[in-house]
Amino acid sequence: xxxxxxxxxxxAKNPLSLTGVVIIxxxxxxxxxxxxxxxxxxxxxxxxxxxxxxxWAEPExxxxxxxxxxxxxxxxxxxxxxxxxxxxFRVALVVMSITLLIGIVLGSLAGYFGGVLDExxxxxxxxxxxxxxxxxxxxxxxxLGPGLKSVMIALxxxxxxxxxxxxxxxxxxxxxxxYVEAARGLGASSGRVIxxxxxxxxxxxALIMASLDIGAVVLSAAALSFLGLGAPEGYADWGQMTxxxxxxxxGPLDNPLKYWYAVIIPGLFILxxxxxxxxxxxxxxxxxxxxxxxx
Amino acid sequence: MELRSYxxxxxxxxxxxxxxxxLFIFGIAMLxxxxxxxxxxxxxxxxxxxxxxxxxxxxxxxxxxxxxxxWLNQVLHGNLGWSRAISMPVAQAIPHLLPATLELAxxxxxxxxxxxxxxxxxxxxxxxxPLDHGTRVVAILGWSLPSFWLGLVLMMIFYGYFSxxxxxxxxxxxxxxxxxxxxxxxYTHINTIDAILNLNGPVLLDALRHLILPVMTLxxxxxxxxxxxMRSSMLEAxxxxxxxxxxxxGLAEKVVVNKHARRNALIPVITVSGYLFAGLxxxxxxxxxIFSFKGIGWWAWQAxxxxxxxxxxxxxxxxxxxxxxxxxxxxxxxxxxxxxxxLGQGVQ
Numbered sequence: 037x038x039x040x041x042x043x044x045x046x047x048a049k050n051p052l053s054l055t056g057v058v059i060i061x062x063x064x065x066x067x068x069x070x071x072x073x074x075x076x077x078x079x080x081x082x083x084x085x086x087x088x089x090x091x092w093a094e095p096e097x098x099x100x101x102x103x104x105x106x107x108x109x110x111x112x113x114x115x116x117x118x119x120x121x122x123x124x125f126r127v128a129l130v131v132m133s134i135t136l137l138i139g140i141v142l143g144s145l146a147g148y149f150g151g152v153l154d155e156x157x158x159x160x161x162x163x164x165x166x167x168x169x170x171x172x173x174x175x176x177x178x179x180l181g182p183g184l185k186s187v188m189i190a191l192x193x194x195x196x197x198x199x200x201x202x203x204x205x206x207x208x209x210x211x212x213x214x215y216v217e218a219a220r221g222l223g224a225s226s227g228r229v230i231x232x233x234x235x236x237x238x239x240x241x242a243l244i245m246a247s248l249d250i251g252a253v254v255l256s257a258a259a260l261s262f263l264g265l266g267a268p269e270g271y272a273d274w275g276q277m278t279x280x281x282x283x284x285x286x287g288p289l290d291n292p293l294k295y296w297y298a299v300i301i302p303g304l305f306i307l308x309x310x311x312x313x314x315x316x317x318x319x320x321x322x323x324x325x326x327x328x329x330x331x
Numbered sequence: 332m333e334l335r336s337y338x339x340x341x342x343x344x345x346x347x348x349x350x351x352x353x354l355f356i357f358g359i360a361m362l363x364x365x366x367x368x369x370x371x372x373x374x375x376x377x378x379x380x381x382x383x384x385x386x387x388x389x390x391x392x393x394x395x396x397x398x399x400x401x402w403l404n405q406v407l408h409g410n411l412g413w414s415r416a417i418s419m420p421v422a423q424a425i426p427h428l429l430p431a432t433l434e435l436a437x438x439x440x441x442x443x444x445x446x447x448x449x450x451x452x453x454x455x456x457x458x459x460x461p462l463d464h465g466t467r468v469v470a471i472l473g474w475s476l477p478s479f480w481l482g483l484v485l486m487m488i489f490y491g492y493f494s495x496x497x498x499x500x501x502x503x504x505x506x507x508x509x510x511x512x513x514x515x516x517x518y519t520h521i522n523t524i525d526a527i528l529n530l531n532g533p534v535l536l537d538a539l540r541h542l543i544l545p546v547m548t549l550x551x552x553x554x555x556x557x558x559x560x561m562r563s564s565m566l567e568a569x570x571x572x573x574x575x576x577x578x579x580x581g582l583a584e585k586v587v588v589n590k591h592a593r594r595n596a597l598i599p600v601i602t603v604s605g606y607l608f609a610g611l612x613x614x615x616x617x618x619x620x621i622f623s624f625k626g627i628g629w630w631a632w633q634a635x636x637x638x639x640x641x642x643x644x645x646x647x648x649x650x651x652x653x654x655x656x657x658x659x660x661x662x663x664x665x666x667x668x669x670x671x672x673x674l675g676q677g678v679q
Binding site for chain 2 (some may be wrong): 159162164170173176182255258265266281289292293300301304310
């Protein structure tokens with residue numbers, strides 16, 4: 037049975053992973069139809085900027101004009117979370133695809149050729165892995181200048197070493213297979229052997245890991261935005277919207293939970309997004325656990 | 332191979348990694364042009380007009396490796412620059428703020444590890460029963476929660492709704508003054524330990540009150556991982572031959588689980604707990620920031636937001652070193668805990 041079919045069948049059996057799939061599909065729909073769900077006001081050029089209704093600091097509760105209320109500075113929460121879904125996918129896809137690309141190139145070089153090249157690449161990954169991720173990412177964002185682009189670069193720098201290592205390990209196994217030997221014996225060039233014979237058989241675990249890391253990437257980007265190092269003010273970004281709530285956790289004495297909507301709603305979007313991917317990931321871990329034999 | 336030569340080899344392997352870390356951090360700093368780096372040496376505005384002289388004086392236009400040598404020499408002598416974020420030299424800032432971070436780690440790590448081991452064991456012995464599914468869902472929820480948001484929600488409830496029950500910060504204002512007064516000796520600067528050593532009940536209670544929410548936030552996020560690790564490790568141990576033997580001997584299930592399986596299953600969990608401690612001791616940036624718990628993680632955030640580059644880089648250097656060293660210690664301890672780990676080759 038092919039890897040994909042086997043995986044799909046296993047997923048369908050497990051209610052938790054099905055829940056994960058449903059959550060992810062809902063988010064994909066929100067992202068695709070964002071312009072219909074929360075239309076950009078006429079005359080606004082950048083749809084990713086949340087429209088604001090005045091400059092009053094205090095968040096406003098849900099009303100007809102703003103169905104989920106407004107944050108500090110009167111940014112519309114509904115618009116923000118809907119377009120925030122799009123930004124989340126954008127960050128995740130950019131970060132994950134570049135990370136994979138770097139991981140595949142360096143991992144293949146290290147795994148296939150071995151020797152000094154392998155040693156050098158692996159020692160470089162050691163250096164990157166010596167840092168706690170958040171601290172390395174923070175340092176890079178500060179040096180590159182805060183902003184969404186810097187956050188993406190920082191996350192790529194943080195993430196690539198684990199992928200280079202994973203792919204290297206898989207390639208080390210596949211390299212010794214008979215069909216690779218055969219291709220080499222027939223005089224195929226190293227590049228051709230890697231691209232046509234080794235990679236297609238070694239890349240599957242990395243692709244799975246990449247798709248599951250989407251949740252983690254979004255969570256990390258949100259954390260950096262929350263710390264005030266990510267998206268520019270007013271950009272539709274869940275992490276930043278949570279940060280907007282930081283000054284409004286406690287309401288007046290007679291109504292301490294007055295601003296609950298500003299605190300709760302953006303965070304729930306992050307939680308469910310990440311939860312969707314993690315539910316899927318947990319099922320994958322069981323499927324790929326070598327100790328659980330395939331039947 | 333003997334343990335001693337193993338340790339020597341590991342320590343020697345540490346050197347290239349640490350050199351690489353310093354080179355990398357210095358490389359980041361060098362992304363800035365000399366004129367910009369020169370401004371770090373400026374103490375008053377008038378000097379700004381004479382940047383070339385400063386560049387000359389500190390050799391900021393010299394070749395990369397010459398500058399790297401000078402910088403490394405400074406770092407090895409403990410000169411890490413000035414921290415604008417808290418207005419003191421970085422070399423003083425770290426020891427000043429570390430006790431708070433250690434205090435968090437001292438409370439959070441045992442809680443996380445013990446609860447994780449307990450729940451993980453329960454999940455493994457009840458595999459595919461409701462208890463197993465329940466802990467699985469809790470674990471997945473736990474590691475999907477954004478820690479910053481969880482912190483805000485906890486604060487909304489326990490600081491807002493229960494009006495000031497569990498406040499942010501490290502100590503209340505009165506206690507803060509009290510601990511710095513003559514009658515109170517600061518042995519460690521870790522509030523709870525100092526309070527116990529001074530036999531001061533009110534300070535201890537106040538310190539604990541401030542610790543509950545940050546420790547809770549850290550625990551919920553990190554416990555999931557230990558719990559799942561313990562579960563899979565325990566499942567593996569329960570499948571081993573010696574478990575079958577123990578059961579066949581007619582030992583009570585409780586003895587089999589607690590004495591035979593759990594002891595072996597604990598080994599990977601202990602290793603990971605070491606890493607967890609390393610991670611928390613090097614600063615829980617987000618948690619410390621939300622609760623204004625002024626440790627080194629909070630300082631890193633302050634520095635990052637103020638674009639205080641020397642502090643951020645020094646902090647990165649400090650944490651990476653700490654991380655690498657603690658990992659080494661854990662690996663060495665591991666060889667003592669697990670007799671099956673053979674150092675190098677050779678059949679025993």
